[in-house]
Amino acid sequence: MKKVFAGIGGMATAMLLGLAPAQAQDTIKIGLIMSFSGQFADLGTMMDAGVKLYMKEHGDTIAGKKIEIIRKDSGAAGTAPDVAKRLAQELIVRDKVDIIAGFSLTPDALAAADVFTESKKVAVIMNAATAIITARSPYFARTSIPLPAAMGALGTWAAKTGGAKKTFTMVTNYGPGIDSEIAFQTAFKAAGGEVIGGVRFPVANPDFSAFAQQLKDSKADSVYIFVPGGEQPAALGKALAEHGVTPKTVKIFSSGELVNDEPLKSMGDAALGIISGWSYSWTHKSDTNAKFVKGINEMLNGRNPDQFAVSGYDGMQLIYKALEKTKGNADGDTLIAAMKGLAWESPRGPVSIDPETRDIVQNIYLRRVDTVNGKPQVVEFDKLDAVKDPVKLQLKADGKLNPDGTAK
Amino acid sequence: MNAQTPGAAFNPQEVLRAQVRWRALEIIFWVATLAPFVLTPNYLILCSQIAIAALFALSLDLLVGYSGIVSLGHAVYFGVGAYSAGLLAKHGWGEPISGLLFASVVTALVGYLISFIMVRITHFALIMVTVGLCLLFGEIANSLHDVTGGDDGLQGVKMWSIFGIYRFDMFGRTAYVYTLVATFLSFLVLRRIINSPFGLSLRGMRENQRRMPAIGVPMKSRLQVVYVISACFAGLAGALSAQTTQFVALDALSFQRSAEVLVMLILGGAGRLYGGLIGAAMFMVARDQLADMNPQYWYFWLGLLLVIVIIFLPNGILGGLAALIDRVRSRRS
């Protein structure tokens, strides 16, 4: 009996030692929490392609340290923020990662915020787009797109230049959707437009014809649309076309997802004339972008990159550049300090990290769907330079923003 | 296995007692649940989630395995428990243990109300009604965006320390101790229930619904009691989940969660008390490990595992093991 206990004890010690390896000084571990499977699997595919492309271009060593990536799937159970939170904890506790990146959806990032505050680890948010996220932990930095910034710009443009007078809003009923609805409506009203109605639809919704009919019956001259990735953009676009709602009859303003490649292909000519305000399209004209598009094309069998891919790419870029600055020191406080104010040339144009809010500052482009080479394609026609998130600007103006960028 | 010593007068009480007696394997099992503290201290968060899933599966086993009623909507109770505990903590009362009690009472009440519907129907319709109720509750929680946070999840759940001493830490130490103790205590209660006259009448219902009224059993009221008990413990599992993750998502009420817990239970073996526990552990560990190895296509391996288990071990892992042991024994004798 004694022998058995001694054996178990020995095994335990061995496993303890084995499981807690002395942190190799020359490796930096980055955990990626993304939805690789489930409803939002494609988001993960795109973001990860961006990450992989950046590492392919820039190697896997930085400041003399090797970068090691550990991928975790947060999409397994659909939208399960508790899973994302557990994965973040486990990456830190079990895998001893130095940095975490990814986060496909807002709830995932919000649920995990406390983990980073407590562990003092930096998290780079590569998609989750609700404005308030970066104010929830001083260790969050974001390279995607704070929605209100883009949607506010779009709202102003729609009323002032776009010729919209009475508008109807259609958004998905969750954080980012509500955020963008408020931003668009506020800006639209401030610019003299009238919001005559709106609808928020569920995240899982197979048929949009009821909502298309509502829009039609509202007699609005324009509509604003926000839908997340997945099957919704194409389904909604088709339902609108089917009910005779095309840019020829009703002006359509939307976020970027509605005019990504797949929905555009499905909608065909019915999409011509849709106006979107967004930070990235693969049609953006710059040398950096041409190279980036080529890289993603090669990686994904000819698919073009979208916002998710560029956010993933820039997320890695931010991490590399910050590590370069700290000479490989991944300590949370040092690293987040290094990230503040960093600026670089992204495939979407010049971007920087706002030192006050740790959120991205970038150009917002106004784009129209036009026929290019016989196919509908997004074409940029106007831009606003270096847009900051208005929600946090408002917080700051109200004195509700702490010096570290968190909300009071 | 005759519990009688040869020659002594037959004592039926002893025979029944032999069946409910604690076996060595059971004690080893529960001692082994402490092993992660020593062997895999970095996996304590996963362990606490396994404990929660195990309790959830156990509560379902009371219905599926012992009473013979299939439910594909058990997440209703998990979700109600999670939201009650979460909302209580969010609105200023973050004491965990009273939160658990509160959540299980609320869930038991919901279970009682729902039981009036459940006892009216059987078979496929019953399964579908459980699915329907699960979806219905999900929609309600979703449309009460202001209360539940809808798709964004319930934020701002702040738990106090247990007894004012043990804080829920990042490493999941407190969480695992807390969930393990809660699961073990619940297990003791459920074990007693299963080994009670009431538990025997549950097994009677599973074995033959037609005979029960003929020996005087009021089926409906008996079923209502088991629905309430099962709901209560599912709610407890939900509350544990809300408290240890300090977050509640709509997913707590989802069809997926209902289906998943049923998969865990069948995987382990329904109607065997430990089936749910083993199934939950197997499923969660397999998912965790497979997802780590292959984050994009791990679904394939999980699916393959289920298919293999069903083809080679019908009645789940424990069922398969029991059949194996029987076969070996009969070959020997």
Add this chain to the structure above:
Amino acid sequence: MTEIALSTSGLNKKFGSLVVAGDISLELPRGARYALIGPNGAGKTTLINLMTGMLAPDSGKITLGTEDITAVPPDVRVKRGLVRTFQINTLFPNLTPLEAVTLAVCERRGEAGVWWKSLPSCKAAADEAYGILSSLRLGEHCERPTKQLAYGQQRLLEIALALASKPKVLLLDEPAAGVPKEESGELFAAVAGISSDISVLFIEHDMEVVFRFASRIIVMVSGRILVEGTPDEIAANERVREVYLGSGHV
């Protein structure tokens, strides 16, 4: 006048246009041994289903002792002392006989809904269950799962389960159904051993057995009572010969 244990008056039941019970009125005195006979499809089992409440009659009245039980649910009728067995084994395949009978005894004693006490603590119930099983010579098999018992033993368990409810009136639906003739004697010996306080109505096809055990015989044809009388009267009855015995022996 003898005390009536169970009676029906004017019971009617139709499935669509098929009459399965037509104006059934009968009286079962206390301690009686009555047989219910008739060709297949005569409605014998249906009558038992009606009396025990497993089917609801379209019209008519059922009285147990002095109490009208027409609207009383099946399980409550059992509690009041009206108990049946089944023609096709309706047992608990994975429970042992001891468990099954203990369950029935516990139920009768009002202990079966108790979930906070452990089963072994119901010593009295377990002892009583074992007593019933032993009296039917099932004592030595009481620890094996029911599904492993021999068929004849399972038929005995049917009766044991019924006895556990301490019936006042016992309705036996072909207790020896499917049992080879040479073994059925044992079953009916068990039936004969049932306390004389209990009124028994049994369905049986074997005329020898019927004439041996029944004090009176009720003959059913096409959902109606054809005739009722002592075995001698029935044996002598022309119409019974014609309709039942005749067709049965051709």
Add this chain to the structure above:
Amino acid sequence: MIARFVSLLFDGFAYGMLLFVLSVGLSVTLGMMNFVNLAHGAFAMVGGYVAIALMNRMGWPFLATLPVAFLAAALFSVVLERVLYRRLYRATDLDQSLLTIGIVFMSIAIAAYVFGTNQQPVQLPDYLRGRIVLGDFSFGVYRLFLIVSALIITGLMVIGLEYTRFGAQVRACVDNQRMARGLGLNVDYVFMMTFALGSGLAGLGGALAIEPMGLDPNFALKYLVYMLIVVAVGGLASIRGAFFTAGLLGVIDIFSKYYVPWIGGFILYLVMVGLLIWRPNGVFARR
């Protein structure tokens, strides 16, 4: 007002007809063969991907892909039936569900591996796009196409099961397997063909569903619940039941989302639970 009402009714009914085509096969396998086939959605997905692959990679016209989608799903299901399902005909419902859920998981991963995680874009021929305007009323052409397809399928199935030799065999096998075997019917063969028919219909539904619902690897799971609802409320093995239920559910869904969008799917599920409590064997069940 009337125009709006008619339009909603039309949209809802068309949506329901899509659900019908997706679910009717499940009604057949579950109701007639008593097999809980949760992988029905996976068969639908097979049809969808086959149609997509033929269209986008080989340039087939949409209509020509439909029969192939039917055949591919039917063939795929027969292989599975031979290899796996057959072993579980006598198993419990629970074992059957676990096996088929396992197959769903595998099919999702395989689809993601082969076709990628993205939405598959589909470009329909012009004659199926746009809408027909009749005065105040306007109807989506594709929705009209869905309704017509569903009506044809219903007609063919009712005729096939009630007036043909094969239909009589199926009904005989379902009513009494042992007797059918005794009469010299090849029950295994009849079951296999029935199963193939049910799964083929799912495949066809999958191909038809790409346009309105999109197609990605999650398809196998996403619409499973809707299929189960149609089958349960309609009554097992009742083609008419599935038809009317699907139509009704589609209409209720669209109407509730139009008039009370803030409670969304709530009403649909409430109606479903209510109907099942009222008629547990299905609203349109004969029994």
